[in-house]
Amino acid sequence: MGSHKYIELMTYSEVVAVSGHVGHFKVKIKKKARYVDETKCTGCGTCQEKCPWQADNEFDVSLGKRKAIYTPFPQAVPNIPVIDCEHCAYFLKGKCRACEKFCPTGAIDFEQTDQIVEVQVASIIVATGYDIFDPSPITQYGYGRFDDVITSLEFERLVSSTGPTGGNIVLKDGSKPQSAAIIHCVGSRDENYHEYCSRVCCMYSLKHAHQIKEKTGAEVYQMYIDMRCFGKGYEEFYKRASDEGVNFIRGKVAKVTDIALSEEEKGKLIVVCEDTLLGNMIRVPVDMVILSVAMEPRADADEVARLFSLERSADGFFLEKHHKIDPVGTMIDGIYMAGCCQGPKDIPDTVSQAIGAAAKALALITKGKVEAGAAVVGE
Amino acid sequence: MGSHKYIELMTYSEVVAVSGHVGHFKVKIKKKARYVDETKCTGCGTCQEKCPWQADNEFDVSLGKRKAIYTPFPQAVPNIPVIDCEHCAYFLKGKCRACEKFCPTGAIDFEQTDQIVEVQVASIIVATGYDIFDPSPITQYGYGRFDDVITSLEFERLVSSTGPTGGNIVLKDGSKPQSAAIIHCVGSRDENYHEYCSRVCCMYSLKHAHQIKEKTGAEVYQMYIDMRCFGKGYEEFYKRASDEGVNFIRGKVAKVTDIALSEEEKGKLIVVCEDTLLGNMIRVPVDMVILSVAMEPRADADEVARLFSLERSADGFFLEKHHKIDPVGTMIDGIYMAGCCQGPKDIPDTVSQAIGAAAKALALITKGKVEAGAAVVGE
Numbered sequence: 208m209g210s211h212k213y214i215e216l217m218t219y220s221e222v223v224a225v226s227g228h229v230g231h232f233k234v235k236i237k238k239k240a241r242y243v244d245e246t247k248c249t250g251c252g253t254c255q256e257k258c259p260w261q262a263d264n265e266f267d268v269s270l271g272k273r274k275a276i277y278t279p280f281p282q283a284v285p286n287i288p289v290i291d292c293e294h295c296a297y298f299l300k301g302k303c304r305a306c307e308k309f310c311p312t313g314a315i316d317f318e319q320t321d322q323i324v325e326v327q328v329a330s331i332i333v334a335t336g337y338d339i340f341d342p343s344p345i346t347q348y349g350y351g352r353f354d355d356v357i358t359s360l361e362f363e364r365l366v367s368s369t370g371p372t373g374g375n376i377v378l379k380d381g382s383k384p385q386s387a388a389i390i391h392c393v394g395s396r397d398e399n400y401h402e403y404c405s406r407v408c409c410m411y412s413l414k415h416a417h418q419i420k421e422k423t424g425a426e427v428y429q430m431y432i433d434m435r436c437f438g439k440g441y442e443e444f445y446k447r448a449s450d451e452g453v454n455f456i457r458g459k460v461a462k463v464t465d466i467a468l469s470e471e472e473k474g475k476l477i478v479v480c481e482d483t484l485l486g487n488m489i490r491v492p493v494d495m496v497i498l499s500v501a502m503e504p505r506a507d508a509d510e511v512a513r514l515f516s517l518e519r520s521a522d523g524f525f526l527e528k529h530h531k532i533d534p535v536g537t538m539i540d541g542i543y544m545a546g547c548c549q550g551p552k553d554i555p556d557t558v559s560q561a562i563g564a565a566a567k568a569l570a571l572i573t574k575g576k577v578e579a580g581a582a583v584v585g586e
Numbered sequence: 587m588g589s590h591k592y593i594e595l596m597t598y599s600e601v602v603a604v605s606g607h608v609g610h611f612k613v614k615i616k617k618k619a620r621y622v623d624e625t626k627c628t629g630c631g632t633c634q635e636k637c638p639w640q641a642d643n644e645f646d647v648s649l650g651k652r653k654a655i656y657t658p659f660p661q662a663v664p665n666i667p668v669i670d671c672e673h674c675a676y677f678l679k680g681k682c683r684a685c686e687k688f689c690p691t692g693a694i695d696f697e698q699t700d701q702i703v704e705v706q707v708a709s710i711i712v713a714t715g716y717d718i719f720d721p722s723p724i725t726q727y728g729y730g731r732f733d734d735v736i737t738s739l740e741f742e743r744l745v746s747s748t749g750p751t752g753g754n755i756v757l758k759d760g761s762k763p764q765s766a767a768i769i770h771c772v773g774s775r776d777e778n779y780h781e782y783c784s785r786v787c788c789m790y791s792l793k794h795a796h797q798i799k800e801k802t803g804a805e806v807y808q809m810y811i812d813m814r815c816f817g818k819g820y821e822e823f824y825k826r827a828s829d830e831g832v833n834f835i836r837g838k839v840a841k842v843t844d845i846a847l848s849e850e851e852k853g854k855l856i857v858v859c860e861d862t863l864l865g866n867m868i869r870v871p872v873d874m875v876i877l878s879v880a881m882e883p884r885a886d887a888d889e890v891a892r893l894f895s896l897e898r899s900a901d902g903f904f905l906e907k908h909h910k911i912d913p914v915g916t917m918i919d920g921i922y923m924a925g926c927c928q929g930p931k932d933i934p935d936t937v938s939q940a941i942g943a944a945a946k947a948l949a950l951i952t953k954g955k956v957e958a959g960a961a962v963v964g965e
Contacts, residue, residue: 402821403820403822404815406817435815435816436783438785438929439928440782440899440901441782442781443782443901446781484862484863486863486865521822522818522819530934532937535941550817550818554911555909555910556938558913558942559913560938560942562945563941563942563945566941566944566948569948573948
């Protein structure tokens with residue numbers, strides 16, 4: 208995609224103003240200084256090897272470290288690093304420039320500044336994604352208080368071969384868990400946080416259960432309200448996880464505690480929940496607790512909505528033009544949207560919607576002209 | 587859509603042969619004789635009024651009647667009727683022709699014959715839809731044996747203002763139900779029939795519950811395994827139905843019977859099921875039972891797959907090129923698919939996918955040329 212002749216990628220950039228109307232939008236984009244000349248950099252990685260400064264790796268949800276000059280995540284497109292001024296010794300103390308010294312193509316450029324670029328476009332697709340719910344406010348789950356209560360995203364990095372542990376599922380002390388509990392609907396289907404269902408958690412929770420069993424052989428428990436395996440092949444995967452011996456407990460978790468009531472619970476995290484099928488409270492002692500956290504609108508959704516004159520639905524996501532017949536349109540002609548900025552959705556549904564949004568934009572362009580009287584943005 | 591200058595609709599037609607490859611498909615289409623000249627008919631409806639012959643209305647799942655000359659469903663595009671030879675007196679007995687006599691534009695043409703048309707197309711989108719599961723084999727549910735055990739599709743017609751009762755929800759004897767049970771997962775999530783989840787039944791069952799409460803005030807029970815309210819606004823609708831007083835019973839239904847064990851059960855249909863939350867068997871006497879039947883691949887899926895060289899997944903639906911990154915593609919370049927022929931899905935997801943498939947076809951055409959070496963169909 209990065210090398211397609213009709214696609215111009217502007218990464219590390221941000222839209223700062225939009226005006227005009229369908230067919231004729233003017234978009235101001237801030238290209239942030241990355242201090243690396245994109246035309247010279249070959250992505251060889253020498254600068255990152257030589258950089259002596261470190262910071263928390265955001266992509267690994269701070270579970271690992273990265274350098275002050277770094278590529279944000281594996282397989283980034285384009286494969287060009289950026290200097291993080293807040294952790295770079297040259298920006299902080301005025302000396303180092305190790306990256307510059309070792310760069311074989313002379314691509315490091317400490318003189319770069321942010322630039323404002325203006326482009327004219329016929330249509331716009333908003334695909335700003337989502338944030339994940341921070342489970343800290345649900346204090347009874349102990350996130351932040353117990354080392355081995357982690358979020359599903361943290362688990363995702365833990366199990367990834369490019370993650371901080373090289374794909375080993377381990378507890379904070381480095382040991383292998385012998386049991387794990389996966390708690391569904393953390394922040395979803397909860398009137399105190401988000402009333403909506405986040406649509407993807409059941410399936411990634413099943414995947415996580417399968418990965419734990421496969422990689423560690425640990426006993427796995429899933430505490431759920433409803434198993435929502437609605438997509439193609441999903442119910443079949445649920446059955447497979449069940450056949451693999453994953454324990455399904457239907458019920459809402461009351462709390463996670465380390466106060467043991469028996470010998471067997473000592474040194475464990477105890478998940479206390481109502482088993483609605485048994486009809487009573489149960490205590491499940493485990494080594495690791497994974498919280499399947501909700502998807503939520505991005506923190507900057509308000510700002511982005513204002514910038515593009517979008518409306519938002521009651522759940523905070525961007526509002527589609529018509530729920531059934533125009534799920535990729537917005538109230539502004541020529542502005543479309545795709546993916547989780549419109550609401551939680553999984554990869555196949557996101558890809559279908561994204562192709563759809565591209566189709567709408569393409570149809571508009573091939574048409575060659577647009578009707579007058581369209582809504583105007585930012586003027 | 588019917589009047590768009592770049593769209594040629596061929597209704598009442600059937601693809602009979604496909605050959606060629608991406609960019610150059612030859613498609614043979616059988617245009618079935620409708621015995622009405624499309625260029626002359628204005629859709630005034632006089633022929634249907636005057637026709638003295640009736641047949642079961644397939645669109646109303648045989649709950650109502652239609653004439654021998656008829657428009658298959660309300661808002662059909664184009665709004666032009668067709669003569670059903672199997673019920674037309676002229677075709678059966680050689681006389682009548684009332685439609686011809688009364689047609690103000692002379693559009694009736696008994697001399698029409700089936701025609702084979704050949705078209706050249708660059709790409710093809712397969713969107714053949716689905717069939718609904720016939721619940722008769724699940725004999726314990728009593729479909730076909732008890733008048734007031736109906737399918738969700740029959741209920742859909744019953745509640746429609748264009749349906750056989752004008753939108754009145756009534757029992758077979760014409761009276762209003764005072765209670766109804768909606769049984770989920772009939773033919774879905776069932777190893778004896780379809781292992782997969784049909785994705786849409788939970789939500790239409792909630793809609794049906796809401797409609798019954800609103801239109802009749804009846805007591806409504808839903809027997810479900812998991813409530814799968816995954817889409818935008820779906821969980822909120824579930825909560826609303828719950829607030830309206832719909833009774834949710836988590837459990838698989840064992841049988842529907844008319845053998846009363848108490849005074850209160852007399853004259854009722856009794857739904858016998860395990861309430862997995864209470865942990866025991868319960869008996870729910872109701873007036874009407876609605877079976878939320880599965881979506882399944884069309885009966886002619888094998889034939890269509892052969893015609894277009896499509897593959898089928900284990901569930902019998904057509905196989906997409908890649909589940910995540912190409913959900914609208916097939917193994918044959920230039921042939922795409924959309925909607926339920928690929929797997930059960932609801933309207934927003936179908937529309938997104940359909941726009942996506944159109945985009946793929948459009949992208950191919952605007953490209954102007956295709957790479958050599960593509961897979962060939964039917965040669």
